Amino acid sequence: MFNSRSRKYRDPLGAVADGTSIHFRITLPRELSCSAAHLIIQREGGQIQVLDLFWCGMNGNSQEWWECHFTPEEPGLYFYHFEVRTHRGSQRLSRGFAGDGIFGGNNQWQLTVYDKNFKTPDWLEGGVMYQIFPDRFYKSQQPKGNIPSGRTFHSDWSQQPVWAPNEQGVITNTDFFGGDLRGIQEKLPYLKELGVTCLYLNPIFESHSNHRYDTADYSTIDPLLGNEEDFRSLCAEAKKLGIRVLVDGVFSHTGSDSVYFNREGRYPTQGAYNSQQSPYYPWYTFRQWPQNYECWWNFETLPNVKETEPSFNEYINGENGIIRKWLRAGASGWRLDVADELPDQFLDNLTAAAKAESPDAVVLGEVWEDASNKTAYGVRRRYLLGGQLDTVMNYPFRDAIFAFLLGGDPRNFAESVESIVENYPPQCLRLLMNHIGTHDTERALTVLGGEPAGNRGREWQAAQSLTPEQRDTALKRLRLASLIQYLLPGVPCLYYGDEAGMEGYRDPFCRGAYPWGREGKNLLQWYKGLGMLRAQEKAILGKGSYRTLYADGNLLAFERFVFTEDARHSLTLVVNRSSRPQSILRAGLDMEGGTLLLGETLESVHVLSPYGFSLTKFQRPVKNA
Secondary structure, eight states: OOBTTOTTTEESOSOEETTOOEEEEEEEEGGGOOOEEEEEEEETTSOEEEEEEEEEEEETTTEEEEEEEEOOOSOEEEEEEEEEEETTEEEEEEEOGGGBEEESOOOOEEEEEEOTTOOOOSTTTTOOEEEEOGGGTOOOOOOOOOOOSSOEEOSSTTSOOOOSOOTTSOOOOOEEOOOOHHHHHHTHHHHHHTTOOEEEEOOOEEESSSSOOSEEEEEEEOTTTOOHHHHHHHHHHHHHTTOEEEEEEOOSBOOSSSTTTOTTOOSSSOOTTTOTTSTTGGGSOEEETTTEEOEETTEEEEEBOOTTSHHHHHHHHSTTSHHHHHHHTTOOEEEETTGGGSOHHHHHHHHHHHHHHOTTOEEEEOOSSOTTSOEETTEEOOTTSSSSOSEEBOHHHHHHHHHHHTTOOHHHHHHHHHHHHHHSOHHHHTTOEEESOOTTSOOHHHHHHSOOOTTOOHHHHHTOOOOHHHHHHHHHHHHHHHHHHHHSSSEEEEETTGGGTOOOOSTTGGGOOOOTTOOOHHHHHHHHHHHHHHHHTHHHHHHOEEEEEEEETTEEEEEEEEEOSSEEEEEEEEEEOSSSOEEOGGGTOOOTTOEEEEEOOOSSOOEEOTTOEEEEEEEEEGGGO
């Protein structure tokens, strides 16, 4: 009767700019004797609009078409359903699974309307991102000075990160391996071989834990990583190789051991903890100064800041503020930690500052759910409507990939991907940070082959490694996971060491040191091949449309496609997640006339081997597309 993901029923599809005319059509059984039909649509927070649909002809002998046009006049989230008057009375046509219309129910379809002037930078499109946890990637021989006290150092690069509490029962995260910015620069040729076009660096500013999410000084590179000149050099040398650099901005909180708060008394400045006359005192919320203050998730070492406090906002987003300072130094954008906890006004100001300094700067947010309709702390966020985030980290795709490969319903994979494609503005969709591992999650190999950690603690996690049998299965699944990742809409992000076969459960085990000289060579070559594929097929993978072709049993098939004046160009991926051969005949796929790019041919042989795959390129005349 209706499907929001088919041009037969809705044109154009997906998110639209304000002022776009949208054609809606529904088809109803003639036996219902429909006498009237209405589109009921409401912009969130606005008035309900009721639009009449008009009868516009027969759909075969037993169905009839009803249609209308709707033009959203301003950006926002719109929700809609249909109501029809029949001989059975008034009936509601609501959203069912996969965008289908069903009678009954209360679910509505979402229509995302973004600002018609909303543009995102082109340079990230079709590329490959690479995430680096700076302390653990590579250590140069550059001497360092002025290293802050309170740090311990690993003498063996291959050691496991310290995971146990100290004698006082506190987990301090103060063990360091000594990776640095100069080390990253020395490995730029390696990253180029992987096809990397963008580096995302976990925090690099002075902090007193190895993860550096407890910022001590936003204006200074952590001395163990190097200095500002090292950062400028890294950005400049990377750019010569076609690689940009994103830095991590942690603006919902600072460290207690910081220039700004100074609870530990490390700095000569008067921090908010030391004096109510401190210039930083207005940044924080004290219930009872100085001991009782608001913290991030109740970690007393991470005092929350008031982002809309004018002096903090000016310090971060002003003309000479932190955002613009590091863009001037060579960064090409910012990844924003816990974007849900940054108020809209702060995000507006931050993005304005970044774009004023560099119009092609990327502003990317950490959001774990569908960012188009996210509600955080009781507020519906407007991240992707224009003027805030260019794009986000894409956890929904990660979850969908792993769920499918570990036995979940393939239709849920399709629904997860298609929902994001439907809800996100296309200029955001093309830049999505598609990761399957980060510093906050278990390593991909461990997820795909290991026993789920569940509620088991660090002691259990520390003792685990994959058995040879588990690792063999995990490696086969990782090939499939990464292939899917590199072909979905957006930009794949490779977490350092995944290409080398690193394992590890949750933090800190997912943050080990890169195993230089001990990499899994076959896996490394596989990832280099995927990087080459991205570059070779950038025209399709950069902004090509997505369509699920088959999702049932152990098989998944989807395509990416673009149209030129006289042809339809497409990439079709077929995946068998099973340890047994699978026939593809029931999928009804037309695999003739294509060029095999990776895996097994399906043109004459219609069976995929265990954990097998086929990636085929097609070019067909538009009339036959």
